[in-house]
Amino acid sequence: xxxxxxxxxxxxxxxxxxxxxxxxxxxxxxxxxxxxxxxxxxxxxxxxxxxxxxxxxxxxxxxxxxxxxxxxxxxxxxxxxxxxxxx
Numbered sequence: 696x697x698x699x700x701x702x703x704x705x706x707x708x709x710x711x712x713x714x715x716x717x718x719x720x721x722x723x724x725x726x727x728x729x730x731x732x733x734x735x736x737x738x739x740x741x742x743x744x745x746x747x748x749x750x751x752x753x754x755x756x757x758x759x760x761x762x763x764x765x766x767x768x769x770x771x772x773x774x775x776x777x778x779x780x781x782x
Contacts, residue, residue: 711736
């Protein structure tokens with residue numbers, strides 16, 4: 696990963712969906728001496744995730760490697776108008 700001097704990782708910039716948080720934290724101390732959460736993630740858009748043990752559509756990532764994306768805003772599919780009700 697870029698933060699530990701190894702350069703750009705093969706999964707950097709890819710969008711993933713977090714599936715679950717592992718019960719155990721990462722064994723190495725990172726970022727200020729605390730154990731880091733580990734998320735199991737799934738690739739989106741047909742991307743392949745690469746790890747040291749292979750490649751596939753799912754992989755585990757440290758929480759500090761993930762960035763939360765803002766929700767997409769979508770325009771309403773139906774135009775709403777006010778109607779005057781008559782009796």
